[in-house]
Amino acid sequence: WYASDRQASSGSPDYPLCPGVRQLLAALAIPPSIRILALRDRPESxxxxxxxxxxxxxxxxxxxxxxxxxxxxxxxxxxxxxxxxxxxxxxxxxxxxxxxxxxxxxxxxxxxxxxxxxxxxxxxxxxxxxxxxxxxxxxxxPLANILICGPSGEVGKTLSLMSAPPGLPNRKATMPGNTRAAQAALASQSMVAWYGPPPRAEMEEKLLAFIEEGGIVLFLPDDTAHGTRHPFLGVSWGAMETAPPEEYYRLETWDRQRGFLRDGSDQAAIPANRLRAVRRKPLLGKYRTLASWDDGTCALAQVRAGTGSALFLGTLPRYSWSNLADGHLLLPLLQRMADRGAERFxxxxxxxxxxxxxxxxxxxxxxxxxxxxxxxxxxxxxxxxxxxxxxxxxxxxxxxxxxxNPDQITDEKLRLLLPEASISSMQSTAETPSLVQEAWKLFLIISLACLLLEAFLCLPRHTAKRPSPTIRP
CATH class of the missing domain: 2.60.40.10 (Immunoglobulins)
Known part of the structure; x- marks a missing residue:
């Protein structure tokens, strides 16, 4: 029997208890059966x-x-x-x-x-x-260090300027000359802006560890017509799309309530709807959409990993692609990402x-x-x-x-985490009683009835009291 609130954060494969439990189950000669009693430790609201x-x-x-x-x-x-x-x-x-x-x-x-x-x-x-x-x-x-990684040129200069504008304190943007220098500098960085070909091999592992430890990374596509085959955190770019002549893609909706594009403290929205693009790359994979183009496709996506996040943008700050370099969306986005990344320090x-x-x-x-x-x-x-x-x-x-986090782990996920066992769950919530619950209720009623009948049959019989003999002298 296993009693749990079934919180999703306690049911991930890297949760400390999972490896030990799996080893114990695998060592048993006969595959065990596990009954999970799902407890609710928090109210509905x-x-x-x-x-x-x-x-x-x-x-x-x-x-x-x-x-x-x-x-x-x-x-x-x-x-x-x-x-x-x-x-x-x-x-x-x-x-x-x-x-x-x-x-x-x-x-x-x-x-x-x-x-x-x-x-x-x-x-x-x-x-x-x-x-x-x-x-x-x-x-x-704390000082926010921003690492700009990618080929030298217009895009890198724009990202560096938007990340650490002149006169703004507590900001420092660095453009390393090679991947090895970027890896060496990661530990002290608040965020990374990565453009060009996606990271591979050792750099991919370093960036993933950086994100899981609270770092923030913004990925931008490369300046080619084809898409990327190698995804990062399950997200990649498709082939480049070009708007019809005299037309453009316009950013129309974004999350104004939370996240990096939220409204300011005075409830004023950032001018993200001024973003126009003539070239873009569609985002492929599973992600949370932060901003969308006017045709409903994703313009800015987010994937969380550990305590950090990776964001994916569908266009480049290059005027042959878009007016992203004007800063309507890019400037507040980079500043808020840098602040969030600096929180880990x-x-x-x-x-x-x-x-x-x-x-x-x-x-x-x-x-x-x-x-x-x-x-x-x-x-x-x-x-x-x-x-x-x-x-x-x-x-x-x-x-x-x-x-x-109120999210609950599902039975399917539990079976994937513990494939060595036969798992069945019993919900403790009263809203959706299961067949098992109803059977236990019936069994309890029958048991109580049998106990009462047994107690009744065990009662001593009533016998008439005989008068005691009288002894006469």
Missing amino acids: NRGIRVRQAQVSNGRLVLDLEVLRQGFNPNQPEDVPVHLSVDNAAAAATLHLAGESTAIRKEIPLPQGKESGFGIVSLPHDDFTRDDISLFTFGHR STSISLRVNDPALPQSATDIPVRMDNAQGSHPSGSPADTAGVYRLGAQTYAVNRPWSED
């Missing part, structure tokens, strides 16, 4: 909040928040109060939520001269309280409970700093979320973001 980024800008604390809603009508907006705390000084605000996921930017004035600290954001407690709170620390924005946001990257000391013990659960509770970064200080370093530890 739930809200969760997390801090994606916290930074100081012009004397204000800028928080990029994301609120997830499950079980609510996505077409019905709502206002929800939120509790904010900076260095244990409390404040309150209201968030306007719409859709299943809402990205919100909040700005909080800071005392003069204050450039670092820690804080808490929390929603009103609901039936699932573990995702109602998120902790963070803040300081100077901000330990205040990226650390999670029991993270291997947690600061260590042979002599000191981490001290809890926040009052999220009243006065300083017991616990350690190995098992308790909170803000801790170890020596001169203050850092925040949160529960893994993957735990907020």
Whole structure:
């Protein structure tokens, strides 16, 4: 028997328990049968909040928040109060939520001269309280290093200029001369912009590991007429398409609610609809569409891997292809990708409970700093979320973001993960009772009836009491 909430994040092939379980099952002489009891540990409707980024800008604390809603009508907006705390000084605000996921930017004035600290954001407690709170620390924005990989020429210069515009701080674009130099520089990069032929062999493995560790990569097609046969993360480009004379492909729709093309903090949309293309390459494979051309085909795609993402663009910033170099879409896209990639160097946001990257000391013990659960509770970064200080370093530890994912693993996926066993599942939800559940209910009723009958038959019979004999003298 195996009891599980069947969360998809715990059912991936690289989940730590899977290899050991598979070895145990394979070692058995007779293939075992496994009954899975699917438990629900969260309600049908739930809200969760997390801090994606916290930074100081012009004397204000800028928080990029994301609120997830499950079980609510996505077409019905709502206002929800939120509790904010900076260095244990409390404040309150209201968030306007719409859709299943809402990205919100909040700005909080800071005392003069204050450039670092820690804080808490929390929603009103609901039936699932573990995702109602998120902790963070803040300081100077980390430097975003952008690696531009591809043949020298117009495209590389445009990408470099859009990634690190002159006068914009905390940005540095580098164009390595060869693949070996690019591999050596990957560890310190926030994002990579790759154009030309897709990566192969060792570079492909390095880029995949870079993405899984939180890096961001933007792939652009090569300047040829044919498509690519070798996909990356399951995505490739088809053969080049050319618009009819005096016509062009126009970007028409994009995700304005979340992601890299979302509206700004003032709810203003980026001018992505100004993108025009006379040449493009269709995207092939399985991906999430971030933006579409006016004929409904995908213009910008995203594939997640680990804690990072790969994005695929269908045209080039070259005027013989499109006006992408004008920056209507490319400039905000690259800036937001660089910010997201730099998050992996901000330990205040990226650390999670029991993270291997947690600061260590042979002599000191981490001290809890926040009052999220009243006065300083017991616990350690190995098992308790909170803000801790170890020596001169203050850092925040949160529960893994993957735990907020409500997706459930299917029976088919379970059978692929454990092919050595015969698997059957019993759902604990009352909405769709299975035949097995009904059989168990019937069996229980029959068993109770039999027990009652047995108890009745075992009752002692009633016998008339005989009078006792009288002894006379």
